[in-house]
Amino acid sequence: MFGVVLVLLMIGGAVFADLLVAAEPNRISPRDRFQGPSLAHLMGTDQLGRDLFSRVLHGGRIALSVALISIAASLVIGVVLGLIAGYGPRWLDNLMILLFDAIKSFPTVMLALALVTLFGPSLTAVMVVVVLVNVPGYARIIRTQTLALKSAQFVTAAQSMGAGTARVLRAHVLPNVIGPLLILASMDIPVVIAIEAGMSFLGLGVRPPTPSWGAILNDGFTAIRDTPWIAIAGGLPIILTTLGFTFLGETLRDVFDPRLKARG
Amino acid sequence: MKQHTMTRRSFLAAAGAFGAATMAVPRFALSQDGSVLTVRSYSDLQVLDPAFRLSLPEDDIIRSIFAPMVIPQAGDTWGWKAIAVDSIDQLDDVTIAFTLKDNIGFTDGYGQMTAEDVKFSIERIADPAMESPYAGDWSALKEVEVKDKLSGLIHLKNKFVPLWSTTLPTPASCILSKRAMEELGDKITTQPVAQSGQYILADWQPKQKTVLRRNPDWAHEPGGFDEIHILPIEDPATAERGFEAGDLDYTWTSVSSLPRLKADPPAGSVVLEKPSLAYVWLGINQDVAPFDNPNIRRAVQHAVDRQGVVDAAYFGAASVGNGIIAPGLPGSRSSVTYDYDPDKARALLEQEGATNLSVTLDILNQSERLTAAQVIQANLADVGISCEIKQNDSGTFWTLGSKDGDYWNKLQLILSRYSMQPDPSWATVWFTPEQVGVWNWERFNNAEYKALHEQGLVESDNAKRDEIYKKMQGLMDESGCYVFLTHEVVGAIHRDTIVPGLKPNGESLFSEFKAA
Numbered sequence: 001m002f003g004v005v006l007v008l009l010m011i012g013g014a015v016f017a018d019l020l021v022a023a024e025p026n027r028i029s030p031r032d033r034f035q036g037p038s039l040a041h042l043m044g045t046d047q048l049g050r051d052l053f054s055r056v057l058h059g060g061r062i063a064l065s066v067a068l069i070s071i072a073a074s075l076v077i078g079v080v081l082g083l084i085a086g087y088g089p090r091w092l093d094n095l096m097i098l099l100f101d102a103i104k105s106f107p108t109v110m111l112a113l114a115l116v117t118l119f120g121p122s123l124t125a126v127m128v129v130v131v132l133v134n135v136p137g138y139a140r141i142i143r144t145q146t147l148a149l150k151s152a153q154f155v156t157a158a159q160s161m162g163a164g165t166a167r168v169l170r171a172h173v174l175p176n177v178i179g180p181l182l183i184l185a186s187m188d189i190p191v192v193i194a195i196e197a198g199m200s201f202l203g204l205g206v207r208p209p210t211p212s213w214g215a216i217l218n219d220g221f222t223a224i225r226d227t228p229w230i231a232i233a234g235g236l237p238i239i240l241t242t243l244g245f246t247f248l249g250e251t252l253r254d255v256f257d258p259r260l261k262a263r264g
Numbered sequence: 265m266k267q268h269t270m271t272r273r274s275f276l277a278a279a280g281a282f283g284a285a286t287m288a289v290p291r292f293a294l295s296q297d298g299s300v301l302t303v304r305s306y307s308d309l310q311v312l313d314p315a316f317r318l319s320l321p322e323d324d325i326i327r328s329i330f331a332p333m334v335i336p337q338a339g340d341t342w343g344w345k346a347i348a349v350d351s352i353d354q355l356d357d358v359t360i361a362f363t364l365k366d367n368i369g370f371t372d373g374y375g376q377m378t379a380e381d382v383k384f385s386i387e388r389i390a391d392p393a394m395e396s397p398y399a400g401d402w403s404a405l406k407e408v409e410v411k412d413k414l415s416g417l418i419h420l421k422n423k424f425v426p427l428w429s430t431t432l433p434t435p436a437s438c439i440l441s442k443r444a445m446e447e448l449g450d451k452i453t454t455q456p457v458a459q460s461g462q463y464i465l466a467d468w469q470p471k472q473k474t475v476l477r478r479n480p481d482w483a484h485e486p487g488g489f490d491e492i493h494i495l496p497i498e499d500p501a502t503a504e505r506g507f508e509a510g511d512l513d514y515t516w517t518s519v520s521s522l523p524r525l526k527a528d529p530p531a532g533s534v535v536l537e538k539p540s541l542a543y544v545w546l547g548i549n550q551d552v553a554p555f556d557n558p559n560i561r562r563a564v565q566h567a568v569d570r571q572g573v574v575d576a577a578y579f580g581a582a583s584v585g586n587g588i589i590a591p592g593l594p595g596s597r598s599s600v601t602y603d604y605d606p607d608k609a610r611a612l613l614e615q616e617g618a619t620n621l622s623v624t625l626d627i628l629n630q631s632e633r634l635t636a637a638q639v640i641q642a643n644l645a646d647v648g649i650s651c652e653i654k655q656n657d658s659g660t661f662w663t664l665g666s667k668d669g670d671y672w673n674k675l676q677l678i679l680s681r682y683s684m685q686p687d688p689s690w691a692t693v694w695f696t697p698e699q700v701g702v703w704n705w706e707r708f709n710n711a712e713y714k715a716l717h718e719q720g721l722v723e724s725d726n727a728k729r730d731e732i733y734k735k736m737q738g739l740m741d742e743s744g745c746y747v748f749l750t751h752e753v754v755g756a757i758h759r760d761t762i763v764p765g766l767k768p769n770g771e772s773l774f775s776e777f778k779a780a
Contacts, residue, residue, distance in 0.1 A: 028639060028642045047576075208634060208653045221501070221502075225521070
């Protein structure tokens with residue numbers, strides 16, 4: 001429940017940022033720099049006098065949209081490829097496994113740096129990295145489960161009743177394999193948020209002045225001797241979001257697999 | 265056999281004791297034998313060729329491994345110190361006599377340094393066929409005459425005022441082995457051969473560390489440390505953290521950190537503030553749309569709140585600058601010819617029908633530059649120009665405007681910082697027509713400017729030089745290609761266990777660092 005509340009708070013903060021805080025996230029006011037938390041600025045201000053609370057809430061939009069869009073895209077692509085690999089002919093399965101392993105063998109950071117060097121820093125580049133990194137894992141899980149179900153009696157029965165491949169996969173295989181993947185996906189969201197924050201921290205994510213938790217964290221690192229509030233403002237939402245989605249994943253696991261809950 | 269079990273309590277006690285011990289043992293900035301100096305440079309090395317060097321940290325390494333005739337003198341006054349020469353004297357306006365020290369050798373079996381090597385090294389930089397960006401340092405050179413094995417005469421075509429301030433004490437006087445260069449090719453990259461300085465390059469791990477080791481064959485005043493480890497750390501704020509963590513013995517600090525560090529220096533350290541010869545400006549490429557229209561360039565000049573940019577980026581530690589020549593030198597100005605006037609900027613844009621302009625601003629990935637860039641971005645947004653900031657690492661940044669690359673014709677706005685030697689000609693030389701696509705990335709191309717630059721090189725009357733260099737900066741203002749921001753100040757911090765060898769403007773001379 002705690003996870004659900006945290007996640008809802010984060011999503012609510014991001015969605016209703018404009019209503020929750022009046023300060024414009026990119027409005028510069030150097031005379032107000034490095035202010036501590038106050039009623040006027042709930043989380044203080046950064047080195048350019050920008051309101052940190054506003055930047056954190058608007059940064060949440062970036063973090064959550066990157067996470068949700070790229071995880072959703074990874075899920076769709078991973079599911080399709082996993083079903084094809086698991087249900088298709090052996091040679092195709094072997095080829096796809098080789099491809100998944102090849103992509104998986106790239107260290108995430110190196111892959112991200114290579115893509116950013118090729119295409120330049122942008123939100124799209126970050127999302128492409130996330131999709132590339134996650135698809136092989138998701139596809140492998142679906143493939144393994146599909147292989148196990150391929151010769152199950154209810155699948156054979158559907159085939160003997162004339163169901164085509166697409167229908168078998170959509171109506172009989174997919175509903176039985178998607179559960180574990182949803183749990184995994186929810187637990188991957190904080191990982192994706194950390195990737196986006198890390199790229200922005202290095203100056204390779206969103207372009208300034210767009211607020212991003214990683215960029216705020218970087219500002220905080222630079223000014224840590226002047227004020228700790230910027231680093232706190234950048235780090236706190238990353239920690240809370242990570243906790244929230246991790247707890248949410250565990251809740252989902254309990255829902256999808258009650259046996260684990262009983263054991264736990 | 266006795267069983268050792270670790271309880272939670274004993275683990276916490278042991279961890280606590282270890283932590284306390286770690287805190288109690290003093291941190292040694294130098295290694296146990298006091299012979300390793302660890303310093304930060306703001307960029308990694310890319311070229312070790314005196315004729316093609318790219319950055320100040322490379323200058324320092326080049327000067328340490330290829331013996332120069334002279335180096336700048338460490339201390340608070342500008343001067344020079346002989347390194348490879350026993351004597352060097354100006355006989356008249358156009359003749360300099362030199363005699364090399366007798367026993368300087370080149371590594372890798374390239375024998376003794378001779379006057380032939382001096383002739384080769386100097387004429388190589390001056391040779392137009394070499395296309396060295398530093399050819400201007402020796403623009404007055406006629407020839408180097410070899411008198412005997414160790415001595416010779418440098419003949420100039422005409423009087424050259426900056427010779428002793430900005431030519432000889434730079435890597436332009438470093439002496440290479442003629443034989444090595446002829447055998448191995450005409451350029452030095454990152455793997456030097458025939459080294460001859462107080463130190464030799466022992467190791468280079470790209471983006472991690474450069475190690476200079478004391479040259480065992482150097483028979484004169486030795487370097488102060490067995491090894492100098494140079495860590496490339498682009499962001500000064502990161503370097504400050506490294507210094508405070510005990511990983512560095514010396515570093516430049518960010519200007520914005522100076523007030524805090526001066527008020528509360530870390531234990532066992534000394535904080536220095538030096539007047540800077542650097543200049544920071546917003547450059548506008550006049551050959552790329554929309555800035556091929558002079559009125560749009562002028563609109564940017566009026567749109568940028570220079571005081572606001574400097575205050576935000578440097579937290580009040582630096583003042584607004586008015587040109588490329590630092591205070592105290594002939595040609596230093598007290599104002600520019602454009603003012604902060606957003607209404608005028610909007611009017612110019614409207615007059616040119618420039619609406620919904622979208623431009624890019626390239627910067628070095630460094631916190632102060634990013635802060636300055638964001639204020640500029642806000643200023644431009646205020647007059648209706650949308651500006652995207654592109655952060656670049658140093659390797660990319662320092663090649664952005666090069667005519668050999670493919671980005672110069674996309675480069676629009678650039679936030680730059682150059683440093684100079686203590687003569688105004690060393691600032692103006694980078695903006696001559698010959699430098700277009702080399703270091704002149706605004707592609708400012710003005711024949712009158714060039715003529716004035718050449719006039720300044722032979723004029724020894726300071727009042728007249730002042731007039732010449734002010735006029736040149738006026739031409740730069742008029743072109744609309746420049747928004748001058750600041751000369752900064754130089755902040756540095758070092759352990760009290762070392763005596764840093766620094767030029768009056770705070771730039772380091774690795775070979776002059778000593779243990780306290």
